[in-house]
Amino acid sequence: MRAGSARQAASQPSSTPATGQSSSPTDYAEMELGRGRPGRDGTELTLHDDGALTRRSVLPGGVRVITESVPGLRSASIGMWFGVGSRDEVPGQEGSTHFLEHLLFKGTATRDAHDIAEAFDMIGGESNAATSKEHTSYYARVLAPDGMQALDVLADMVTSSLLEPTDVETERGVIVSELADAADDPADVAQEAFARAAFGEDTPLGRPIGGTNETVTAVPRDAVWEHYKRTYASDTLVVAAAGAVDHDEVCERVLADMAAAGWDASPDAVPRERRFEVEPFAPLDVHDITVPRESEQTHLYLTCQGIAVRDERRWAMSVLTTILGGGMSSRLFQEVREKRGLAYTTYAFDTSYAGAGAFGLYAGCAPGDVDEVCAVMIGEFEKLAEHGVTEREMMRARGQLRGAMVLGGEDSLARMGRLGRAEVVTGRLRSMEDNLRRLEAVTPEEVREMAAWLVEQKRARILVGPVD
16 A cells, blocks of 8 residues: 555444443444544544554533553553644744743642642652644653552643733743753754744744743743643643553543533534644745854754655655664765764754655764765755665665654553644554554655655755854
């Protein structure tokens, strides 16, 4: 089966069960995650995948709950996801999304910062949060008996944070120090320069996720509060859980936690539109950026137009980046490092968002070698686009990607992340078997076509470090 031609292996039932009720599990390849009202329009799913049971419900208020019960696991990972990131900040709120990531651990009406930290320490769990340009998540991994306690704490954090002015000022100093640490690291500076070069100066995707020293220093507490109230709500919340979890129990606790917080529980509410449903594809206008600074090496990026997050060429792109610059046997590693000794680190990658994407090549090299490294990377890129790839390279790439998918996706935290991203980012859930099948279906010609399309795009160079 060729990439992009897979069909839904399990059809939606003609009538869906009431919210929280289970139907007979069915094997599946790919399922679209509907945004209808609770219990309707295919919002209830009960799926089977290699012994694991995946269930999904839309609850009153538009809250989405998706779980994967995995036999034999003694841990549970639970995440609270919101389809909001730094690109959703309006003028005057730059840095608010990352600010919130810090502040939501600082206290609610019933728990202060010590109580929140102690709650996770007492049960031997780990908790953290992650902010990206398009979504934010708060999560915990705990022993199975403590799963509902962890869920209660996370729900309290995301629904009932106080954002006390004293906490805002304390965390403002912490974040400014965090940004200063990043500014001292040329690699971090180069990554931010890459984003500006690819997506545009002062654009939502070109801005740093955490803001800048200037924006974080200037943003008032009221702006962060407005951002919190505007973007954190029942119809944006996704609860993802995996491991030793019971779907019905999770749904019941989520409903109770939402009610305790006074969040909307309207039976007619539907989840908000996902970003890819409203964000049109926007071609990039890449441009060169040079950031001179004192360091031992120059960080070199090359970038051009890439693909959006739902583009069905994703599988060909993954194989392409692996063959070109995805390991020690890749073309870039062999040509740039092994044969010429021009760099210690070199790789190929792509960055995808709803409606936008960038492809990139990277190498860290001596300042005097920048032009030669750049020529070698472009040469290998263009050679692949013109002549294609070998079957042995295809075998290596498939094996590398297959191992990464399976080995990196078997613990409860990874499984929870897969569910959360499916619900928030792509709106579709694929079985591991279908993922592997799509990988195997990629052909050498598809990889060459992907490379040929990329080579035709406008290209930009980003340099950070000593520049001759």
